[in-house]
Amino acid sequence: MCIQYIRMEKIKIGISSCLLGEEVRYDGGHQHDRYVTDTLGTYFDWISVCPEVEYGLPVPREAMRLVGDPSAPRLLTIRTGVDHTDGMLIWAEKKMKQLEKYNLCGFIFKSRSPSSAIGGVKIYTESGISSNKGKGIFGNAFMKRFPLLPVIDDGRLHDPQLRENFIESVFVYKRWQEFLNKKGAARDLINFHTRHKLLILAHSQKHFRELGRMVARITEQEAEAFRVQYIALLMEGLHLFATPKKNTNVLLHIAGYFKKYLSPEEKSELLAVIGNYQKGFVPLIAPIILINHYVRKFDEPYLKTQYYLNPHPLELMLRNHV
Numbered sequence: 530m531c532i533q534y535i536r537m538e539k540i541k542i543g544i545s546s547c548l549l550g551e552e553v554r555y556d557g558g559h560q561h562d563r564y565v566t567d568t569l570g571t572y573f574d575w576i577s578v579c580p581e582v583e584y585g586l587p588v589p590r591e592a593m594r595l596v597g598d599p600s601a602p603r604l605l606t607i608r609t610g611v612d613h614t615d616g617m618l619i620w621a622e623k624k625m626k627q628l629e630k631y632n633l634c635g636f637i638f639k640s641r642s643p644s645s646a647i648g649g650v651k652i653y654t655e656s657g658i659s660s661n662k663g664k665g666i667f668g669n670a671f672m673k674r675f676p677l678l679p680v681i682d683d684g685r686l687h688d689p690q691l692r693e694n695f696i697e698s699v700f701v702y703k704r705w706q707e708f709l710n711k712k713g714a715a716r717d718l719i720n721f722h723t724r725h726k727l728l729i730l731a732h733s734q735k736h737f738r739e740l741g742r743m744v745a746r747i748t749e750q751e752a753e754a755f756r757v758q759y760i761a762l763l764m765e766g767l768h769l770f771a772t773p774k775k776n777t778n779v780l781l782h783i784a785g786y787f788k789k790y791l792s793p794e795e796k797s798e799l800l801a802v803i804g805n806y807q808k809g810f811v812p813l814i815a816p817i818i819l820i821n822h823y824v825r826k827f828d829e830p831y832l833k834t835q836y837y838l839n840p841h842p843l844e845l846m847l848r849n850h851v
Contacts, residue, residue, distance in 0.1 A: 539574035540703045543628060543636035543671075545645050546579035548683055553579040557589040560639060562683055569696075572842060576631050580644040580667040584613070584620040595643045595652045599662045602652045604643055614666065617644060621670045628671075632706055633678060635699040638668050640682035647672060647680055677764045678702065689850035690770060696847060697840045698767045701725065704836075705760055715747050718759070727837035729766055731779045736766025777807040780816050783832060790827045799823075814848040 546553050550561035565575075582588060591609060595602035604614045639645045642665050650663035664672075672680060679698035685691045708721050722744045730737045740762055747755060780803045784796075791799065802816045817838060824832045832838060841847060 537572070539572060540634045540699060541576055541631050542573045542699065543576045543578055543633050545637065545639035545642070546577040547639055548637060549575060549577055551577065551579065553582045553588055555581070555590050555592045560683065564687070565637065568845065576628065576633065578624065580617065580621065583624065584617055593643050595650055595663045596655070597652070599652050599660065602663055604666050617666045618670065621667045625671060625674045634702045634706065635679040635695065636671060637686060638680065638682045640684035647682055677760060693847040693851050694770055696845065698764065700841045701767060702764070715752070718747065718756070719744055724834045725836055727779050727783070727835045728840060729763070731771040731775050731837060733766040733769045736762060740766070773807055773809065776813060777803060779837065780806070780820070783820055786829055786832055787823050787827065791823070812849050813851050817848060
């Protein structure tokens, strides 16, 4: 059967509370993101987190900023200079222990927040000069605690390539969690890897080769240690972008599966669509739709199992823009 996403269990994703419309910001407002709630909310179950309020600060409250050494900045209120760094770090440690229970598959942070952001936060010197080099106190601690989880902020979420990469990684990580929950044997991990082969190839030939070599030696290592190494390398590879050049390589590879079935006219059409994608004339969804048509028409068994052709629900329309 071809991959489908029908009545699937919602994926648990952490998120900054203000993006859900909760009035928790320092000024009493919110940053409701309709794409998050109305589109992604169909597939994601939100675990809401507001570091500043949960830490104990009121709404509204004095605004804060990062000050000092970019490698270890302090979180200070702007007007009165109260230092909340240590208290925030203690709270963050307790919060992350709670979040472990949810088996999150990703997190969407509020951009530019001195408590939540994962990058690009202004860090000020004592003289008031700023640089965009910082991470929020909680955002930074979260990434250190959960280094494999896909993360993004609301600003990057609206970049088509970054959004597609993030959501694709979320679905991969969800499938990995399902594999772990089943406590599968080596053959189940081999099946997991096989179904993700072309997806991995689209991100990194290097990781495709290294993961392939790992799986070929799966029986030579203790199962738990192998799984830890495998998922770390997989998520590292998926962090690299699937560029048009990489995708074109995969699409041409896929086209080779149909060389015995397609007429000269059909081959020409498929190569033309792939070429138009490579040149930027059409989005990735164009060759994917045509390829999926041929997968169904010729009942191609290997391609029917490949998540590359259906990495996430079609309704999200992520490949309409990349």
